[in-house]
Amino acid sequence: MAGSRNANTISAAVFHRHLVIGVVATFFALFPGKFMAAEAAPADKLSDGDKSCLGCHGTEGMQKDLGGGKLLSLHVAGDDFAKSVHGANGCASCHADIDLNSHPQKTKNISSSREYSIAMAKVCAGCHAEAQNESETSIHATLLAKGKQSAPVCTDCHGSHSVTPKTAYDTCVGCHNAAMDAHAKWLPNAGLHLEVVSCAACHAPTAQRMVDLRLYDGAAKKWVSEKEGLPQFEKWARAADTDANGLDALELRKLMAQINHDPAQPEKTLRGRIELRTAVQAHQLSDKANAIRDCASCHRQGAEPFQNVSISIVSADGRPLRHKAQKEVLSSALSVDSLREFYAVGGTRSTLLDILLVLATLGGLSVPIGHQILKRIVQKQLEREAQAKPDERGGA
Numbered sequence: 326m327a328g329s330r331n332a333n334t335i336s337a338a339v340f341h342r343h344l345v346i347g348v349v350a351t352f353f354a355l356f357p358g359k360f361m362a363a364e365a366a367p368a369d370k371l372s373d374g375d376k377s378c379l380g381c382h383g384t385e386g387m388q389k390d391l392g393g394g395k396l397l398s399l400h401v402a403g404d405d406f407a408k409s410v411h412g413a414n415g416c417a418s419c420h421a422d423i424d425l426n427s428h429p430q431k432t433k434n435i436s437s438s439r440e441y442s443i444a445m446a447k448v449c450a451g452c453h454a455e456a457q458n459e460s461e462t463s464i465h466a467t468l469l470a471k472g473k474q475s476a477p478v479c480t481d482c483h484g485s486h487s488v489t490p491k492t493a494y495d496t497c498v499g500c501h502n503a504a505m506d507a508h509a510k511w512l513p514n515a516g517l518h519l520e521v522v523s524c525a526a527c528h529a530p531t532a533q534r535m536v537d538l539r540l541y542d543g544a545a546k547k548w549v550s551e552k553e554g555l556p557q558f559e560k561w562a563r564a565a566d567t568d569a570n571g572l573d574a575l576e577l578r579k580l581m582a583q584i585n586h587d588p589a590q591p592e593k594t595l596r597g598r599i600e601l602r603t604a605v606q607a608h609q610l611s612d613k614a615n616a617i618r619d620c621a622s623c624h625r626q627g628a629e630p631f632q633n634v635s636i637s638i639v640s641a642d643g644r645p646l647r648h649k650a651q652k653e654v655l656s657s658a659l660s661v662d663s664l665r666e667f668y669a670v671g672g673t674r675s676t677l678l679d680i681l682l683v684l685a686t687l688g689g690l691s692v693p694i695g696h697q698i699l700k701r702i703v704q705k706q707l708e709r710e711a712q713a714k715p716d717e718r719g720g721a
């Protein structure tokens with residue numbers, strides 16, 4: 326991208342020439358304070374070229390009149406950009422076509438901000454070929470190709486100037502809020518499923534799934550997250566995994582004991598989630614007819630997601646930090662204590678549970694009540710199982 330570096334080498338003289346012409350001068354006159362604010366803190370570490378772009382585009386309220394009453398916002402928040410995953414890449418890495426010698430071109434023809442977004446999102450593919458390939462056959466891309474302009478492109482789920490690794494699933498609900506209730510028509514306890522099964526685990530049927538056992542605070546009823554600046558989980562998990570082949574049940578037990586070493590702190594357990602093994606496969610979204618609805622995909626001995634297991638904590642940036650575990654941890658009596666929040670999946674261990682699940686499903690309405698009782702029966706059975714195998718406890 327040799328040409329793209331033009332932006333970084335523009336001289337102060339050129340910049341100032343541009344400053345005094347065009348719309349922009351008015352903005353500085355109107356919002357001098359805002360201009361200063363845009364130059365503060367995180368954006369300070371940006372290159373001079375980027376700062377010159379922000380000299381104009383850091384101005385809040387800056388916009389282009391597309392005609393017919395339509396406007397395109399031209400404001401870019403410098404601080405957000407600097408903190409984004411692309412901060413170090415610089416503006417020119419996506420705007421290679423902009424040459425400050427001829428910019429801004431008053432004549433640039435943009436018919437609507439939606440069309441501009443769709444066209445601009447193509448720059449992402451230049452560096453993220455895999456995500457692009459996985460997306461090409463997705464239901465959204467298919468609908469877009471058929472003319473459905475509201476179907477999301479890369480930037481609708483990830484943003485354009487403030488992209489962070491934070492999970493993009495939140496955005497699904499933003500557009501599909503109305504569809505959430507529809508799940509309850511066929512899925513018992515849909516709320517629980519939507520909480521512990523990622524959208525793509527069902528809507529990307531061609532992707533590979535896994536069980537992610539995530540640290541959970543049962544008393545506060547929330548996922549535990551790693552404190553900023555105190556990354557202990559990975560260190561402890563690595564130390565516990567003595568042969569570095571994934572945590573086995575005994576190693577997991579030791580890790581949990583270490584995590585819960587302070588009795589004054591609320592006890593942490595593990596709660597299972599069904600997620601994708603590779604995040605990028607989240608782009609293989611199918612139409613709804615092909616989404617997974619077969620209960621046995623998860624609620625069956627030896628089901629596909631249960632062949633791969635990880636232990637995780639939510640990191641400070643919102644992404645899970647994972648450490649591999651052996652799949653046997655799900656069925657081992659040694660894990661009973663720490664897995665008691667994760668009891669209801671036939672894929673784990675209990676045949677009794679499978680039978681009860683079928684009954685509950687057939688029973689329909691009795692599901693919520695049935696499961697409280699079920700939970701207790703299964704808990705008892707597992708405790709018995711645990712006591713019946715003292716040999717496995719050796720050394721714990």
Ligand code: HEC
Nearest residue numbers: 332343344349377378381389416420423429430431432433
């Ligand atoms: C002198 C002020 C100024 C500077 C410096 C400036 N821009 Fe602009 N930019 C504008 C104005 C004004 C427009 C709207 C032009 C129009 O009305 O068509 C614009 C439009 C844009 C657009 C909208 C689409 C287009 O191409 O017209 C993009 C993208 C853009 N600028 C990116 C950048 C980048 C990247 C830089 C730094 C390399 C930069 N600008 C530097 C004033 C500036």
Ligand code: HEC
Nearest residue numbers: 378379382398399401406411415416419442445446480485
């Ligand atoms: C990771 C790629 C990427 C980087 C880096 C990037 N942009 Fe953009 N930019 C985009 C995309 C994509 C759009 C279209 C935005 C949309 O869909 O609304 C865009 C749009 C714009 C626009 C038009 C107004 C708007 O927000 O839609 C301006 C102005 C602009 N960028 C300036 C900048 C400046 C200044 C920088 C550096 C501080 C920068 N961009 C860095 C991808 C990028």
Ligand code: HEC
Nearest residue numbers: 410414418419448449451452479480483484485488489490
């Ligand atoms: C010039 C190359 C380049 C372009 C163009 C680009 N990216 Fe990136 N992107 C990167 C790099 C490099 C990283 C890794 C940063 C890191 O790991 O900290 C990244 C990281 C990401 C991540 C975080 C991935 C993770 O680890 O979770 C997302 C999401 C992302 N980009 C989306 C986009 C989107 C959306 C666009 C288009 C608006 C885009 N990228 C355009 C280079 C690019």
Ligand code: HEC
Nearest residue numbers: 449450453456457460477478479482492493494604605607
């Ligand atoms: C419908 C919403 C949606 C669209 C559209 C979308 N993504 Fe994603 N993207 C996601 C989700 C969800 C994830 C997984 C996030 C997670 O699990 O951490 C993801 C993950 C990513 C990652 C990180 C992958 C990794 O290995 O960690 C990158 C990079 C990325 N997307 C880029 C893109 C690009 C480029 C496009 C456009 C071609 C795009 N995305 C379109 C939702 C979307």
Ligand code: HEC
Nearest residue numbers: 464468475476477481482496497500524525528612613614
């Ligand atoms: C920016 C808005 C937006 C976002 C974000 C978004 N979608 Fe969509 N999605 C749409 C639109 C629009 C359609 C087409 C709906 C229609 O045709 O009625 C669609 C269609 C779908 C369909 C197909 C429904 C059918 O009738 O077959 C599924 C499934 C879907 N989206 C799932 C997801 C998932 C999962 C995510 C998050 C990873 C997501 N969407 C993110 C806007 C969005």
Ligand code: HEC
Nearest residue numbers: 497498501504507518519522523524527613614616617618
């Ligand atoms: C347990 C699997 C599963 C999970 C988890 C799941 N879905 Fe679905 N979803 C389905 C199935 C199956 C259908 C098709 C139902 C039908 O045909 O009536 C569907 C239908 C949809 C539809 C179309 C609704 C309509 O209008 O008929 C959308 C949109 C959608 N889901 C989005 C999401 C989003 C967003 C998430 C995450 C918050 C999610 N789903 C989580 C299985 C799931």
Ligand code: HEC
Nearest residue numbers: 511512513514599619620622623666667668669670686696
């Ligand atoms: C993609 C995997 C997946 C699919 C498909 C799936 N489930 Fe689940 N189900 C789960 C997970 C994960 C849990 C939560 C386990 C836990 O937290 O202990 C769960 C929990 C349950 C529960 C217990 C809810 C409670 O009240 O505690 C019932 C009942 C259930 N599922 C029935 C079904 C039925 C019936 C279907 C098919 C219509 C189905 N599930 C499809 C993964 C799935």
